[in-house]
Amino acid sequence: MTELWEVFQLPFMQRALLAGLLVALMSSVLGVFVVQRGLSFLGDGLAHAAFGGVALGLLLGVEQPLWVALLFTLVASLGIAWVRDRTQLSSDTAIGIFFAVSVALGVMFVSLETEYSVDAWNLLFGSILGIGREELLIIMGVTPLSLGLLGVLWGRLAYATFDAELAQTDGVRVRGLEYLLFALAAVIIVASVRVVGAILIAAYLVIPAASARLVSRSLSGMTLLSVVFGLVGTAAGLVLSFFLEVPSGSTIILTQAAVFVVAAVFARR
Amino acid sequence: MPLLHAPALHVHHVSVRFGEAEVLSDVSFDLDAGEFLAIVGPNGAGKSTLIKVALDLVTPLTGHAALFGEDAGRHPERVGYVPQLKTFDRTFPATVLELVVSGLRRSWPAWVRAAERDAARAALAQVGAEKLATRTLPKLSGGELQRAFLARALVRRPSLVLLDEPATGVDFLAEHDLYDLLERYQAVGGATVAMITHDLAAARYHASRVAVLNRRLHGFGTPDDVLCESCLKKAFGHLRHAHGIAV
Numbered sequence: 408m409t410e411l412w413e414v415f416q417l418p419f420m421q422r423a424l425l426a427g428l429l430v431a432l433m434s435s436v437l438g439v440f441v442v443q444r445g446l447s448f449l450g451d452g453l454a455h456a457a458f459g460g461v462a463l464g465l466l467l468g469v470e471q472p473l474w475v476a477l478l479f480t481l482v483a484s485l486g487i488a489w490v491r492d493r494t495q496l497s498s499d500t501a502i503g504i505f506f507a508v509s510v511a512l513g514v515m516f517v518s519l520e521t522e523y524s525v526d527a528w529n530l531l532f533g534s535i536l537g538i539g540r541e542e543l544l545i546i547m548g549v550t551p552l553s554l555g556l557l558g559v560l561w562g563r564l565a566y567a568t569f570d571a572e573l574a575q576t577d578g579v580r581v582r583g584l585e586y587l588l589f590a591l592a593a594v595i596i597v598a599s600v601r602v603v604g605a606i607l608i609a610a611y612l613v614i615p616a617a618s619a620r621l622v623s624r625s626l627s628g629m630t631l632l633s634v635v636f637g638l639v640g641t642a643a644g645l646v647l648s649f650f651l652e653v654p655s656g657s658t659i660i661l662t663q664a665a666v667f668v669v670a671a672v673f674a675r676r
Numbered sequence: 677m678p679l680l681h682a683p684a685l686h687v688h689h690v691s692v693r694f695g696e697a698e699v700l701s702d703v704s705f706d707l708d709a710g711e712f713l714a715i716v717g718p719n720g721a722g723k724s725t726l727i728k729v730a731l732d733l734v735t736p737l738t739g740h741a742a743l744f745g746e747d748a749g750r751h752p753e754r755v756g757y758v759p760q761l762k763t764f765d766r767t768f769p770a771t772v773l774e775l776v777v778s779g780l781r782r783s784w785p786a787w788v789r790a791a792e793r794d795a796a797r798a799a800l801a802q803v804g805a806e807k808l809a810t811r812t813l814p815k816l817s818g819g820e821l822q823r824a825f826l827a828r829a830l831v832r833r834p835s836l837v838l839l840d841e842p843a844t845g846v847d848f849l850a851e852h853d854l855y856d857l858l859e860r861y862q863a864v865g866g867a868t869v870a871m872i873t874h875d876l877a878a879a880r881y882h883a884s885r886v887a888v889l890n891r892r893l894h895g896f897g898t899p900d901d902v903l904c905e906s907c908l909k910k911a912f913g914h915l916r917h918a919h920g921i922a923v
């Protein structure tokens with residue numbers, strides 16, 4: 408047990424744990440709406456849009472490429488919401504188009520600017536153990552903002568997720584709320600992507616909420632459990648990866664997946 | 677300003693188009709407070725669309741709807757809406773109690789307060805479904821779900837109840853209960869009911885007003901006036917002619 412205590416004496420582990428827990432907190436609350444609205448592919452799509460955006464930022468040589476990424480991802484996210492709203496195409500199709508275009512652009516930007524290709528690699532697969540102070544500060548700023556917004560809007564978001572029409576008859580601005588949800592997803596993903604990578608952030612948005620869905624009787628219960636699963640998976644995954652000397656991002660995903668399997672077994676009753 | 681004796685539902689020259697298709701064409705009628713209206717007509721006649729105009733979910737191309745003298749959508753707390761069951765997400769994790777409380781709070785409850793619980797249980801008892809309170813939605817039968825949605829609509833004590841085919845998927849006995857409890861609800865508070873139904877016999881027996889709709893309003897009046905054989909023949913003959921629908 409002393410060993411475990413010692414692990415978290417290491418500054419890089421402290422930063423990784425803090426960042427991981429904050430990302431888990433935001434994304435497992437948001438993930439409830441992502442999963443329940445059948446948007447599980449959204450995290451992947453937007454995370455890759457963020458990848459394209461950061462790659463563009465690096466190519467342009469701006470000081471903080473995350474701002475370029477934020478713009479890029481917001482455009483993709485609102486574009487997906489718009490296609491969903493205004494056409495007969497399904498969300499998956501809309502997300503798929505933006506996903507493919509973003510990755511194509513990202514790879515093109517990276518190839519044009521060879522100097523930073525290591526950074527681009529980190530963007531896809533994450534570098535939770537190599538988080539800098541600035542990225543940590545960004546996450547610490549975005550977390551209370553997004554949790555506050557999700558808290559204030561939870562009742563309306565849940566109502567609109569249950570049945571958009573019923574919510575609308577009771578004065579909920581269903582459409583505006585959906586655009587806001589997509590914008591919030593973009594912000595959370597951009598803030599998280601440099602820390603945990605595109606693949607891990609997508610997992611954070613889907614797996615804890617999906618596990619919680621399997622064993623919940625209510626949406627509020629699902630939200631609480633999703634947060635618990637997200638936090639536990641992060642802490643356990645980080646510790647395991649340290650002792651097993653394996654990549655931490657992968658370990659966190661696999662830990663979350665193990666929770667999912669347990670939940671699936673319990674859900675069968 | 678609410679008019680003192682404004683009709684419960686005032687539909688004024690309403691036309692609705694979806695793309696090229698004209699779904700409602702110049703529909704007008706007044707439904708007085710306390711009446712029980714049955715809206716009948718074949719599939720695709722625009723019945724649900726008419727109710728959605730009254731709920732301000734659909735904006736008509738021309739004309740408008742008013743409830744108790746005020747624009748549709750102004751006072752959601754006065755309207756209880758029972759949607760067609762096929763529209764909502766059946767996998768949504770929720771208890772019947774939460775569903776009913778959403779009708780009271782007009783938002784989705786993260787937790788249920790004691791006063792809300794009591795009101796929701798009373799509404800469930802009113803529809804003979806108090807035992808359903810702690811059940812989850814994905815496990816309910818069609819008839820149980822229908823009662824839960826009815827309790828959800830009644831819990832806010834609406835002056836106008838709008839129901840979209842509430843008897844579909846409910847067995848005969850339960851359908852009889854449904855009319856019974858709607859009439860009891862009306863008798864207590866003087867509420868107005870407008871309900872889409874396919875059952876002409878039930879409409880004749882229970883409704884005080886009947887609207888025969890197929891894009892246009894083919895008849896509006898008492899069941900005896902509107903559901904007489906020659907009137908129906910006129911409306912349905914036209915239907916068959918226009919849309920090839922056998923009735």
Ligand SMILES: Nc1ncnc2c1ncn2[C@@H]1O[C@H](COP(=O)(O)OP(=O)(O)O)[C@@H](O)[C@H]1O
Pocket residue numbers: 694699717718719720721722723724725726
């Ligand atoms: N949102 C919509 N967009 C396009 N067409 C619609 C929409 N809602 C209904 N319709 C069409 O309008 C017609 C009338 O629909 P509806 O009011 O649901 O009929 P009913 O309830 O009488 O069966 C149908 O042909 C239907 O396909």
Ligand SMILES: [Mg+2]
Pocket residue numbers: 723724725760840
């Ligand atoms: Mg209908």
